[in-house]
Amino acid sequence: MPEPPKGPVAGEPTSALLPYTRHAIGATDRSAVLRALDSEALARGPEGERFEYALAEASGVPHAVAVSSGTAALILALRALGVRPGDEVIVPSLTFVATASAVVLCGATPRFVDVEGDTLTLDPEQVARAVGPATVGAIPVHFAGHPAAIEPIRAALGPGRFVLEDACHALGASSFGRPAGSLGDAACFSFHPAKVITTGEGGAVVTRDRELAARVRRLREHGLERQPERFVGLGLPAGLAAEECGAWVYEQHAFSSNDRLPELSAALGSSQLRRLPERVERRRKWAEWYQQALCGCEALRLPREAAGQCSAWHLYAVRLRRDRTRVGRAALFESLRRHGIGVQVHYVPVHLQPAFRRRFGTHWGQLPVTEEAYLGLLSLPLFPELTTTDAARVVALLCSELGCNP
Numbered sequence: 001m002p003e004p005p006k007g008p009v010a011g012e013p014t015s016a017l018l019p020y021t022r023h024a025i026g027a028t029d030r031s032a033v034l035r036a037l038d039s040e041a042l043a044r045g046p047e048g049e050r051f052e053y054a055l056a057e058a059s060g061v062p063h064a065v066a067v068s069s070g071t072a073a074l075i076l077a078l079r080a081l082g083v084r085p086g087d088e089v090i091v092p093s094l095t096f097v098a099t100a101s102a103v104v105l106c107g108a109t110p111r112f113v114d115v116e117g118d119t120l121t122l123d124p125e126q127v128a129r130a131v132g133p134a135t136v137g138a139i140p141v142h143f144a145g146h147p148a149a150i151e152p153i154r155a156a157l158g159p160g161r162f163v164l165e166d167a168c169h170a171l172g173a174s175s176f177g178r179p180a181g182s183l184g185d186a187a188c189f190s191f192h193p194a195k196v197i198t199t200g201e202g203g204a205v206v207t208r209d210r211e212l213a214a215r216v217r218r219l220r221e222h223g224l225e226r227q228p229e230r231f232v233g234l235g236l237p238a239g240l241a242a243e244e245c246g247a248w249v250y251e252q253h254a255f256s257s258n259d260r261l262p263e264l265s266a267a268l269g270s271s272q273l274r275r276l277p278e279r280v281e282r283r284r285k286w287a288e289w290y291q292q293a294l295c296g297c298e299a300l301r302l303p304r305e306a307a308g309q310c311s312a313w314h315l316y317a318v319r320l321r322r323d324r325t326r327v328g329r330a331a332l333f334e335s336l337r338r339h340g341i342g343v344q345v346h347y348v349p350v351h352l353q354p355a356f357r358r359r360f361g362t363h364w365g366q367l368p369v370t371e372e373a374y375l376g377l378l379s380l381p382l383f384p385e386l387t388t389t390d391a392a393r394v395v396a397l398l399c400s401e402l403g404c405n406p
């Protein structure tokens, strides 16, 4: 456990920005990618399969389908779940736009629902109120890596509706000992460099439903079916049956694009995944460290884990208590940035984005908890390689700006 910071220090402005997150590529990652580069297959090869196997194991389900991004994972999972025009899908607004855009890109309507004040994840009570005849399911987001309350959300949805975890922040998190990714009907991960592990760009759908996994697999590759036992036939005249099942045959069962994950990325992913437990553990240590260092700061509301939940701490998002300080979030953000602390705000609520306001008539005032949280949110630097010196500087500057004693 790193030592807590001693107290405010004069923060000299620096040009190098300490980022809120940073990926780490080590020697073993490099050799894994080089090995893949020198292999025969640069697409649709064994690296993808190896990565999927390891990913399924890490998320506690039998099936994983690696794809080109977290966004692609969401779109393909929704399509595989049968979402179509006329359907409504419940989503939080305090998320990256991709969660709700994926619904729109399937032709369906996102129904924005407020979050719980403590965890900033979908509020099951609000979900129960929002369910209507067109509701086909919900996409709870494990905000900042903290698992959403999946079972209460499932109960609020009622039977026959799906729960798709947006676990893009939460690889390595768990809820009452069950890994994020195994809690819903399916889950989506992102391997963007800001995330817990990276493949450059990349994502995955994981599920325990074999048929759902098969549909995602088809949809990630032009709708093609390559398993002969799943063939439905090409409709050739009698006498040409042998031509329908030769080793060269594939069948197109749907219309879709190419969302495969390249082999080089999959090789990087497998290598990164091996260090997942140790990397999440370091994130957890830093979150604990911040908690101790900042617990005396009245102007801040600190993120906490709910009982039984184990966050992956993708983000350490504090909230400015606007009733306890006159310092505004924008001024604090600017000042910390000027001093080289790369804080960030996650997220501008999606229902306020012009594209959603124009299309769905969403507006300010609709989601009070989300909107109030947004006005105070600030993500502090947190990544496994954070140094005590840098973390102490973050705390000292933050506390001196807010006029509180660390």
Ligand SMILES: Cc1ncc(COP(=O)(O)O)c(C=O)c1O
Pocket: 069, 070, 071, 072, 095, 096, 098, 099, 141, 166, 168, 169, 189, 190, 191, 192, 202, 203
């Ligand atoms: C909650 C959430 N969902 C979905 C995505 C989309 O993932 P990707 O950037 O890999 O497409 C992100 C990425 O930032 C995210 O934070």
